[in-house]
Amino acid sequence: MSIPSTWYEVWQRKGERFVASGRAVPSRVELAALSGYDSRTSALDLDEFDRQRDHIVVSLAIAATDTVYEVGCGAGALLHGLEPLCAGVGGSDYAPALIDVARGVLDSDDVEVREASGVNPLPRYDVVVSNGVFIYFPDAEYARLVVALMVAKARRAVGVFDVNDLARREEHQEARRAAYGADATTGGLRQLYLDRAFFTSLAADHGVSCVIRDSVMTGSINGRYRYNVVMSRRDGSSRT
Ligand SMILES: C[S@@+](CC[C@H](N)C(=O)[O-])C[C@H]1O[C@@H](n2cnc3c(N)ncnc32)[C@H](O)[C@@H]1O
Structure with a gap:
């Protein structure tokens, strides 16, 4: 089989x-x-x-009465873990084959093939999350649009988890080179890195609060170079 030339192909395959x-x-x-x-x-x-x-549940204060939507839900690994803890889940992903799997895994009618930049603000959910997805976006403008859609869709809080830290790009790429060889950062598929200030400034534009923490997935190489963002409506009740 040929080597995938886009992240979409990686996930669809x-x-x-x-x-x-x-x-x-x-x-x-x-x-x-x-x-x-x-x-x-x-x-x-x-x-x-x-x-x-558990970190996602606590930092977004997800309660049994909350509904949770995930942008880039893939086969539903995260939502499957959240489903028993909340009032209902929904999600979308651009890879149809992963959505086919998610439909078998999740007890939800709102699971669809959809590119992150086309997420529909309606229906609204209490919490809108994205875990390990922004690293595959083409550029910061795309990420900016997706955050705006997530904020519009969320009644209470937005979580963007597992973002590549721009301040640590060289160290991360060195670690990836050591793991995969030179192709990881040159001929291979590129990942997106974003500055923490990108999110604090976007949160200010949207009038929501913003808390950024280092990743808790320190057992993985990638996790050491990533961070998590929680944005909450100021009238909301997120425990951040
Ligand atoms: C690391 S997986 C995470 C899956 C899921 N969020 C989880 O935590 O279980 C990344 C997912 O992002 C999806 N993805 C990447 N770029 C996307 C985009 N532009 N629009 C929608 N989905 C995207 C991929 O198809 C893949 O399912």
């Missing part, structure tokens, strides 16, 4: 491989792998994956 296996519902390990948490720089054990879910 992951889903196609699972669909071709003929099984409808993946195990938890397979679900984490469908979200990319099996690579040399993202290898996570399931405890670490649960730690990330």
Whole structure:
């Protein structure tokens, strides 16, 4: 099989491989792998994956009465972990094969193929989240548009988790070179890096509060160079 030339191909092929296996519902390990948490720089054990879910729940103060929507939900690994803890989930992803898997995994009617830049602000959800997705966006303008759509869709809070820290790009790329060889940063597919100030300034533009913390996924190489953003409406009740 040819080497994928876009991130879209990487994600779509992951889903196609699972669909071709003929099984409808993946195990938890397979679900984490469908979200990319099996690579040399993202290898996570399931405890670490649960730690990330718990961090998302606490930092966004997700309660049993909240509805949660994810932009770039993939096969539904994160939403599957959130579903028992909240009032309902929905999500979208640009890879149809991953959405096919997510529909088998999640108990939701609102799971659809949709590019992040085309997310519909309606219906609104209490919390709108994106985990490990902004790193695949083409540029900061695209990220700016997606944040605006997420803020419009959220009644209470927005979470952008696992963002590549621009201030640590060289160190991260060195770590990726060590893991994958030179192609990781030259001939390979590029990832997006964003400055923390990009989010604080966007939050000010939207009139929401903003808290940024280092990633809690320190067991993976990537996690050491990433951060998480929580934006809350000032009249909301997020515990941030
Ligand atoms: C690392 S996986 C994370 C999946 C999921 N958020 C989770 O935590 O389980 C990244 C996901 O982002 C999706 N993605 C990347 N760029 C996207 C875009 N521009 N629009 C929609 N989905 C996108 C990929 O298809 C993939 O499912």
